[in-house]
Amino acid sequence: MASAGFDGAWGRSPDYDLLIKNARVVDGAGNPWFRADVAVKDGRIARIGRELAGAARQVVNAEGLILAPGFIDVHGHTEDIFSYPDAENFIRMGVTTLVTGNCGASVIDVGEFLGRYRETPLTVNLATLIAHGSVRARVMQYAARAPNDAELAEMKRLVAKAMEDGAVGLSTGLIYAPGSFAKTDEIVALAKVVASFGGVYATHMRDEGNRVLEAIEEAIAIGEQAGLPVEISHLKVASPRLWGASDRMLGLIRAARARGLEVTVDQYAYTASSTSLETMLPNWTLEGGRPEAVKRLADPATRQKVKDELIASLKSKGRSDFSYAVVAFYGANLNYNGKHLVEIARLAQGKDDLDAQTEQILTMYEQGGAGM
Numbered sequence: 001m002a003s004a005g006f007d008g009a010w011g012r013s014p015d016y017d018l019l020i021k022n023a024r025v026v027d028g029a030g031n032p033w034f035r036a037d038v039a040v041k042d043g044r045i046a047r048i049g050r051e052l053a054g055a056a057r058q059v060v061n062a063e064g065l066i067l068a069p070g071f072i073d074v075h076g077h078t079e080d081i082f083s084y085p086d087a088e089n090f091i092r093m094g095v096t097t098l099v100t101g102n103c104g105a106s107v108i109d110v111g112e113f114l115g116r117y118r119e120t121p122l123t124v125n126l127a128t129l130i131a132h133g134s135v136r137a138r139v140m141q142y143a144a145r146a147p148n149d150a151e152l153a154e155m156k157r158l159v160a161k162a163m164e165d166g167a168v169g170l171s172t173g174l175i176y177a178p179g180s181f182a183k184t185d186e187i188v189a190l191a192k193v194v195a196s197f198g199g200v201y202a203t204h205m206r207d208e209g210n211r212v213l214e215a216i217e218e219a220i221a222i223g224e225q226a227g228l229p230v231e232i233s234h235l236k237v238a239s240p241r242l243w244g245a246s247d248r249m250l251g252l253i254r255a256a257r258a259r260g261l262e263v264t265v266d267q268y269a270y271t272a273s274s275t276s277l278e279t280m281l282p283n284w285t286l287e288g289g290r291p292e293a294v295k296r297l298a299d300p301a302t303r304q305k306v307k308d309e310l311i312a313s314l315k316s317k318g319r320s321d322f323s324y325a326v327v328a329f330y331g332a333n334l335n336y337n338g339k340h341l342v343e344i345a346r347l348a349q350g351k352d353d354l355d356a357q358t359e360q361i362l363t364m365y366e367q368g369g370a371g372m
């Protein structure tokens with residue numbers, strides 16, 4: 001779309017470095033679009049107006065195109081961004097600022113992480129949250145209990161250090177171990193630290209299925225008790241049994257906003273969600289981390305109990321099989337990628353009843369887990 005041209009006299013410096021003409025400008029402030037030219041000088045917008053006069057080093061005719069500020073992607077998992085400093089997939093979508101560290105998983109040493117731009121400049125701006133799950137794992141591994149005073153103090157210290165080093169808030173992933181082992185008061189205690197730095201609370205809530213309303217209430221309670229804005233990540237109704245409950249969910253959020261709490265939500269731009277196979281397992285199975293879980297599953301009675309719980313949970317959501325769960329990446333057998341769990345059970349075991357499907361889930365967890 002570029003058409004270059006500097007028509008100023010030789011030797012005279014042009015008025016602008018860049019002049020974008022005839023664009024449909026969407027300024028991101030919630031206004032309707034308007035048609036304008038935008039002039040840039042020294043890396044900053046110098047003028048916005050109709051039919052701007054003046055010479056520019058480069059002129060772009062944006063007739064029929066939309067001109068907008070770079071998008072901020074508030075929900076990313078881009079801890080590996082310094083391995084992909086061009087961030088082409090984001091830039092091509094117009095995303096120029098990434099927020100990573102979501103869903104309870106982040107780097108712990110935020111200063112070191114953000115400082116890497118000196119060695120490896122990025123094409124995008126980068127912000128990170130400090131994640132509760134990562135901090136908890138550092139301090140108390142995968143213990144399924146409340147922290148003692150010393151452990152909570154250490155978690156607060158790590159969170160405060162991260163905020164001093166430039167983190168923009170606290171994230172939780174309350175369906176993921178070890179975040180799932182935390183009660184609300186533990187999150188409030190850490191959120192208060194973040195509030196004192198002016199940070200936000202971003203949460204992958206404790207439940208996005210049958211108990212999503214309670215989970216929204218918990219997120220709002222944390223914001224109100226700690227005194228900081230709340231961002232609910234990838235808001236959804238994951239249980240078909242609750243489809244249609246969006247009005248009630250949004251009602252809770254609107255009511256909190258009316259009370260004065262800043263609550264915002266983000267949403268996928270598609271009708272699927274992405275998570276790990278591990279999230280299917282009951283919380284108690286995961287205490288102590290993967291090695292303990294694998295030991296537990298080796299006991300036939302425990303294994304049967306887990307399978308029974310998986311089936312009960314499936315049915316409570318109004319589903320009759322695991323065909324909704326599609327494998328995105330399974331390292332132990334790439335042939336499973338793109339197939340759903342019923343197909344995989346059939347492929348691996350020659351049968352696909354619920355016993356075979358749940359057996360398949362446990363086997364795949366034992367073989368390293370899968371991205372779903």
Ligand SMILES: [Zn+2]
Binds near residue numbers: 103173
């Ligand atoms: Zn998440």
